[in-house]
Amino acid sequence: MSRIIYEKAKEKILIVAHRGSFMGNIPCNIIPAYKAALLSGADMIEIDVDMARDGTLFIFHPGMEKAHLGFDGKLGELTRDEILSLRYQNYDRTPTQFGLNTLDEVFEEFGNKCFINVDKFWGHPKEIYEAIKRHGITDRVIVKSAPSEKVFSVLEELAPDLPFMPIVKKTHPLHAELMRRNINYVGAEVLFDDESDEVASPEFIDMMHGDGKLVWVNSIIYNYKAQLSAGHSDDTALTVGMDYGWGWLAKRGFDLIQTDWCGMLTSYLKERGLLYR
DSSP: OOHHHHHHHHHBOEEEEETSOOBTTBOSSSHHHHHHHHHTTOSEEEEEEEEOTTSOEEEOOTTOHHHHHOOSSOGGGSOHHHHHTOOOBOTTSOBOSOOOOBHHHHHHHHTTTSEEEEETGGGSHHHHHHHHHHTTOGGGEEEEEOOOHHHHHHHHHHOTTSOEEEEEESOOTTHHHHHHSSSOBOEEEEEBSSTTSGGGSHHHHHHHHHTTOEEEEEOOOSOTTSOSBTTOSHHHHHHTOHIIIIIHHHHHTOSEEEESOHHHHHHHHHHTTOSBO
């Protein structure tokens, strides 16, 4: 597995910045948002990747063109130059001065400054993997996906050295199989809507740690109707109490917490003596 990430996670809970830290006039998924995340205490940035019609890889969440760019269409229908002419909108849907960054720009800027989670990897696995190798940051990247035989086969044939986490809900029946396969299986992202679900149990987390694997949990809320961590979230941290929202996750033993509030989460964990192992 990626020993750099694993050794760091043994020292402290790793804070993952969901699309960077964005507010005011700074949109998500751009270099200034990722810089803000690192200044706020993030150890890892989560990035989304899409591809232009002519093959250039851009940092962008596919399907969010209207919401983030005010653009009716798909990035994949545009050329590199057409995409570079676009500008993000801010929270109030007012155009900003910020354009999209390429994947190469983000790897060049952050590849040796922090860890990187490449989301939306499965849209263009070959091209993204080639970019990761080109920048020499294979051991600093994690890719994730819902588990499937197609995904496992692609990893074995294309990128057996690329750190990978399956995204599992409630249970993780493929742990033993992934341990045997020619895949750089570093841990799992777990989703649960009840505290009693297997993947949220101390026994499961201890088992994963015993096998040298990490466990990723999400405090982000993408859709409040689909809870990712049984209500222990950024929302409840700020509306119910930080001990309930974030403290429960930290005390449970999770290794990585993905959040939209890096600064406050980091400060809270430090104050409670929960950040470092």
